[in-house]
Amino acid sequence: MRAVDRRGPAPTVDRLDWTDQVLDLEVGPIAHGGHCVARHEGRVVFVRHALPGERVRAVVDEDGGGSYCRADAVTVLRASPDRVEAPCSWARAGGCGGCDLQHADPAAQRALKAEVLAEQLRRLAGLERSVPVEELPGGALGWRHRVRLAVDEAGSPGLRAHRSHDVLPIADCPIAPAGALPPVLARGFAPGSEVEVARDADGVVHVVPDPDGAPDRRVVQRAAGREWALSPGTFWQVHPALPDALADVVREWARAPRGGMAWDLYGGVGLFAAVLAEQVGPDGRVVLIESSRRAVADGRAALADLPQIDWRAGRVEDLLGRLGGRPDVVVADPPRRGLGRAAVDALCAHEPERVVHVACDPAALARDIALFDAGGYRLAELRAFDAFPMTHHFECVALLERLG
Structure with a gap:
């Protein structure tokens, strides 16, 4: 006679999910990856756009149901003395994925990175x-001489949102050289493609692929007392x-x-x-x-x-x-x-x-x-x-x- 399993189906366990919840958080130390660490009801919350010692109101934007979730600060209730106004309007919750620390004074940014290095060691x-x-020489803006743009389904180039494939319709980027990106951002490209914009040592801006079909020019770079004439796209x-x-x-x-x-x-x-x-x-x-x-x-x-x-x-x-x-x-x-x-x-x-x-x-x-x-x-x-x-x-x- 076959035994009958009378235990019934296993009980379902609801997965913990705080997505879209607003949390009041005391922000702890910086962590590797561009966020700070906070704790709420026994869980770790990685908070972007916050600084150590701040009290913020943050929206949970990613929760896998485990021991931690990710959130973005939307209101600063008690600000750090190192907080400054971000020079870019896209450096915010729901914004660009490129910059994590525009809301911190540049000297404070370097101090936070030194803390990360010491902690990892x-x-x-x-x-x-x-x-x-x-x-390094040159200041905190205008230093990024090579930028890779994403192109949306309508053919418009931009930068991707944080941890997303969404393409943001930016007008410029303050960490790129002044004047390099706006002419490229105004052009159309193949939907779903990528575009590289590079400014070389002679100040020439190279766009690959070129929207006008112009032949590729050598990208001139100099360092260590020498000169390189590079193919477009070669790493520098x-x-x-x-x-x-x-x-x-x-x-x-x-x-x-x-x-x-x-x-x-x-x-x-x-x-x-x-x-x-x-x-x-x-x-x-x-x-x-x-x-x-x-x-x-x-x-x-x-x-x-x-x-x-x-x-x-x-x-x-x-x-x-x-x-x-x-x-x-x-x-x-x-x-x-x-x-x-x-x-x-x-x-x-x-x-x-x-x-x-x-x-x-x-x-x-x-x-x-x-x-x-x-x-x-x-x-x-x-x-x-x-x-x-x-x-x-x-x-x-x-x-x-x-x-x-």
Whole structure:
């Protein structure tokens, strides 16, 4: 006789969802990602457009039903002394996803980013280290010399809303160079496409694709005492002062010996390879690995007078294991996710004296530092640059030295 299940259907559990609720919140510390941390009825609330120490009224705009939700401050009930009026009307609840910190004084922005860096190092690498985030020349506005616009279904370009595919009908963007965007925003493009607007070192504004079908022009960039003529779309830092700042740090920390061996991983068009090539001289060797074949071609052309650079087009993950010998120094500028365990283990196995690690994400950098520590490398130096004012992003450079 078959047993009968008399328990009945499992009871349903209502998923907790505070979406669209308005909460009064005491705002706590800054967190990585452009928001501050608050707590309400036992849950964490990540609050955008707020500052530590403020009391705000916030609307929950995203709730997955777990231990946390996301909200946007709509009313400031008690303001921080660091709060200022945002220079852009889209830097608000329901607005643009590009800028997280326009409501904070620029000096306060840098202090908040330094807090994020210290917290990530403490939590992920077990290090107590306080590092200031250094201001770059040019101020907090007009610095973004490359902007990627989204195009809506009607063919109008704009910027995407925060955590959304919606395209906002902006008229300009204050962190872009003055006058660069309005002529592009007034034009029509293929619906659903993207448009890149870049201002080069000569002040020429390049639009790709060009709405008039004009042939692509070379994008001229200069840094480290050299010039590159790049194909449209080839990567170059968006802040015009950052390439020289990074090249100067690499020059100081790499100390590649004359006639020595250096590796430049994720090397792009060879900004750091140019510095390393000068250090090792004509009898030395610099191995550069870069996945973009277009960047490799542009770099080869720009640095044709440096035959000691050995260009390798391919993924670092695929080519690193094929490199032989022991480099004196390695410079690595990986994507936002960082190097990761496999790459760090491979580098440690080659035993370079120094690794100069360039990073645009403090959490990924802290994880990599912990991996290097386990592989016998100590963090010797660390600098941070406010290369993306008004946003939560910043750039770091770490020097790791081999123990023993």
